[in-house]
Amino acid sequence: MSIAPATETRLLQGLNPEQLAAVTLGPEPALILAGAGSGKTRVLTTRIAWLLQTGQVSPGGVMAVTFTNKAAREMLTRLSAMLPVAVRGMWIGTFHGLCNRFLRAHWKLAGLPQGFQILDSSDQLSAVKRVIKAMGLDEERFVPKQVTWFIAGSKEEGLRPRDVEVRDEHGRTLVRVYEAYEAQCEREGVVDFAELMLRSYELMRDNDALREHYQRRFRHLLVDEFQDTNRLQYAWLKMFAPPGREQAVFAVGDDDQSIYAFRGARVGNMADFEREYRVERVVKLEQNYRSFGNILDSANALIAHNRQRLGKNLRTDAGAGEPVRVHEATSDYAEAQWLLDEAQQLHRAGTALAEIAVLYRSNAQSRVIESALFNAGIPYRVYGGLRFFERAEVKHALAYLRLIENANDDTSFLRVVNFPTRGIGARTIEQLQDAARASGRSLAQSVGAVAGRGGVALAGFVALIDGLRERTQGQTLREIIRQMLEDSGLITFYRTDREGQDRIENLEELVNAAEAFVTQEGFGKDAVALPVDEQAPDAAAGVVPDADTGEIMSPLAAFLTHASLEAGDNQAQAGSDAVQLMTVHSAKGLEFDAVFITGVEEGLFPHENALSDADGLEEERRLMYVAITRARQRLYLSFSQTRLLHGQTRYNVKSRFFDELPEGALKWLTPRQQGFGSGYARSYQEAWARGSGLSGIVGAGRVEPAPVPAAMASSRSSHGLKVGQSVFHTKFGEGVLLTLEGEGDDARAQVNFGRHGLKWLALSVAKLTPIE
């Protein structure tokens, strides 16, 4: 190794022994179990820098894969801060970004048109809808969303239509839809996200020369968030670096933070990787640099309840710190009010608002909190809303741009053929689609087949697009977009629209985004570097065109690719000092001085839909683990007795996760519930006071009656139970009565028994005793 030792020393300075071991591992397969806050990104980037600096690999021999653009950017930024390296030759990016790069280079071999465009999820949904319609299927039985899910799921398992196992008629039809969808994408020259992965995988698998070329090229592959990879992504990786070869795969992940099983992530890939690659060194990064002891103790104790683990325990040198504060509220509204007060106090004591995060399990919970913050005039930012390139007006504009690039993009055609309205109605489009279907051509190619007034209007639309294409020939991206905004009538339309001002601003912003895209440093690197794909590689000569040399694709096509691959930030005022509101999922990877985890209730967190199987519960627990480990100094957990959900008051019990946290690390801000139900008496009274619920309460059997307000005594029902009431069951223990149905012997009650779940009980059979 011909390096200046001084530089190497500087690079490795400050790493702890585990990190150092990971960073300086030899060229062998390695699995790094990186706990939350253990300096994972630092290890990843330092390793790349170290490999480069010590001359073990050249930039062109490095591939580093992440899941999100943000993570990829972060890696690039940190890397270039460490080393004055040309990041140019390195393949650092998201799985999909790298696949795009690969397919742009080898489009011909992959059987794609040169300027193929990428469908985002909403484009894909409308494409599937069209297929379902065209096949004359019932959308009730073949729900477009589910069909889309089926297609993406199949692709992510590596299955083409012919590979999918069919059990019944319904399955057979699904496969036919999948087939037709593929044919349609092919015809229109578009690919969806999963297709990017699958196509790349198949090309590597089937083309020996190409595969050998890339295997020779990439010496070091680094994978971030390995626990989130799906089957196809792992298979893809194995194509670039098969087990038992000399390439070094450096997989970094944390099985305890696997929270995406529901979308196909396979934690099992970690164990498979260890086995298949015969990993000798599993390095655990357990030193945590983020949180204080009580927070980590809570996280460790909680996650210890999961059975399926590789095993890992976080530790810190930071001391115990503050206790984890627990708050019980009477209602979601009260919870929000309390949280607001606490946040204000923190802020007054010097915590920046942006360092305060409010986490929740599902988006529906944000509303109450938002309104509390809004009314108090505290700035906040909600993550996960509509993102820039997903906004309707922006998508309209992009559709025009896509048509300029590719007239056969039917998805885009349908999106804007009558927007702004130009007298092209449903029946005209119907005729056009029939004609297109009959001739197997695109909509744009079929306009001639429609007669009458509709035909004229259609011809006018096609002429508009053609005109735009001709007029913008050779213009800059900025000019193209400006011209399109004018000619399409979008600007004019929104100018007369009541709420059009914001939309016009967004369209202006699109021009800026394009400008930024063109001038940004990375231009020409990712989407734009469009290599020459010289026919099929000459296997005999061993010459394969590589993805890093070649011609430039048009700025417009590059920009459209960028827009699909990176949906942009969500609109909220980034940068300003504001409380951060988000789901636990979107909090992954982030950290804050103070964190509120709200709605820690049975049915919500863990979510009721995840309770049907043990795996579901374990994923919920990992989710809670992720939430807890976001906090640096202060952590709050709160739950509420009642919550307005779907317009109905729900009566909740505190989450079972509280029983899994170390009592010594917690501080209850509200009186701890003693024995059965003391916490519920209040909710019941409140429910009564509000006039919801209401049939009254009678002590049944041996249990003493609750103190019943006089007004209620008159409305007793025969079973003596009411909604919101705490009850005791000999088998399931304490619970809260959610619903009452039927009369007399038919009366049934739905009860939330916390860890035993939601139960329907026949009152004539079940012994339910009210608890005070």
Place this chain on the structure above:
DNA sequence: CGCAGCGCTGTTTTT
């Protein structure tokens, strides 16, 4: 063709 009103349905999400 466009709009108003009705009814249904509610986890988590990146690319």
Place this chain on the structure above:
DNA sequence: CAGCGCTGCG
């Protein structure tokens, strides 16, 4: 409750 998609009317 609230957002969406579909229907039916003008």
